[in-house]
Amino acid sequence: MRAIADIATDRIIQVTTTPGDNELTTVNGRYLVPIPEGVAVDITSSSYLTPQDANSIPGLAASGLLVRYPMYDNVLFNFFLESSDMSSVQYVPAFYPAPPPLGFTITKTRYQAGRVVGPDPIGLAPNSMAILPANTYKASPAPGLLQFYYSLAVSAREFLVWWKVSKMSVTEDIVSGYDMTAGTNEPAIKSYDEYEQEPGDLVVMISNDNGANWSEVNRLEPLDIGSVGSDLQLAFINKGSDKIYLTAFAVLFATP
Amino acid sequence: MNLISYKDMSDRQFKEWAEARKKLYRSVLLNPSASEEQKALAKKKLEITGPRPK
Numbered sequence: 356m357r358a359i360a361d362i363a364t365d366r367i368i369q370v371t372t373t374p375g376d377n378e379l380t381t382v383n384g385r386y387l388v389p390i391p392e393g394v395a396v397d398i399t400s401s402s403y404l405t406p407q408d409a410n411s412i413p414g415l416a417a418s419g420l421l422v423r424y425p426m427y428d429n430v431l432f433n434f435f436l437e438s439s440d441m442s443s444v445q446y447v448p449a450f451y452p453a454p455p456p457l458g459f460t461i462t463k464t465r466y467q468a469g470r471v472v473g474p475d476p477i478g479l480a481p482n483s484m485a486i487l488p489a490n491t492y493k494a495s496p497a498p499g500l501l502q503f504y505y506s507l508a509v510s511a512r513e514f515l516v517w518w519k520v521s522k523m524s525v526t527e528d529i530v531s532g533y534d535m536t537a538g539t540n541e542p543a544i545k546s547y548d549e550y551e552q553e554p555g556d557l558v559v560m561i562s563n564d565n566g567a568n569w570s571e572v573n574r575l576e577p578l579d580i581g582s583v584g585s586d587l588q589l590a591f592i593n594k595g596s597d598k599i600y601l602t603a604f605a606v607l608f609a610t611p
Numbered sequence: 612m613n614l615i616s617y618k619d620m621s622d623r624q625f626k627e628w629a630e631a632r633k634k635l636y637r638s639v640l641l642n643p644s645a646s647e648e649q650k651a652l653a654k655k656k657l658e659i660t661g662p663r664p665k
Contacts, residue, residue: 409619425632
């Protein structure tokens with residue numbers, strides 16, 4: 356299930372089922388807000404996206420995950436809808452893994468995003484956060500890295516992470532008066548590509564001690580780190596050659 | 612940071628969450644092969660499924 360909203364007004368204009376992998380959805384002038392699989396959210400004419408409180412669609416979607424996974428009692432979420440959603444993005448990586456299991460040395464974050472600080476408009480557009488493809492042309496290949504930091508009010512050691520990733524494609528805007536293509540007038544079509552949610556090139560790591568120790572986490576698989584901590588770091592690493600868009604994520608955790 | 616705890620959920624979602632949690636952890640309490648440590652953890656998890664703190 357997903358809501359489709361108008362990018363100019365943030366109003367919900369459509370609610371649809373989630374299509375299968377590799378099915379395209381045209382998103383010119385609009386954006387998608389994914390609802391996690393298995394979560395039911397009633398969307399009515401009074402539903403709203405922002406502010407993202409407990410009764411907003413993102414809030415209901417995130418708390419719906421708690422209902423699905425009742426061993427957790429808190430959920431933090433990011434659908435990249437408001438400027439404040441950018442405040443958790445890290446410029447400087449805390450993530451410096453030893454080569455295995457990634458085979459990369461990480462020295463920089465590599466992602467696509469709006470500005471975190473500065474005058475408005477801040478530059479955040481929904482569905483536009485992306486983890487860049489790996490740069491393999493360097494002597495020391497650099498994967499894409501998008502990293503977040505949250506200071507939790509409580510310490511936690513048990514986590515479960517949900518995310519929604521996608522690919523985007525944009526066709527060429529063609530107006531032709533030449534030869535066989537004369538009269539062609541095609542707009543650029545931006546398409547949201549429903550995509551495998553655990554692509555082999557995507558690695559997600561989590562830390563609850565501000566990056567001192569990292570654990571790889573799989574989508575919707577419970578993880579017990581073993582020691583409690585409140586400085587949460589979440590790293591999305593792209594080892595592949597395609598840009599991966601991160602539409603949303605949620606982290607469920609349990610207070611000990 | 613967008614954070615929701617069980618205290619912030621709507622009444623309907625809290626009820627659903629609490630029921631699911633009770634079902635999950637009561638099964639641990641009723642499991643004869645569960646260890647005392649597991650049962651103590653389950654009891655602790657069930658403590659917050661009662662009336663919601665205001």
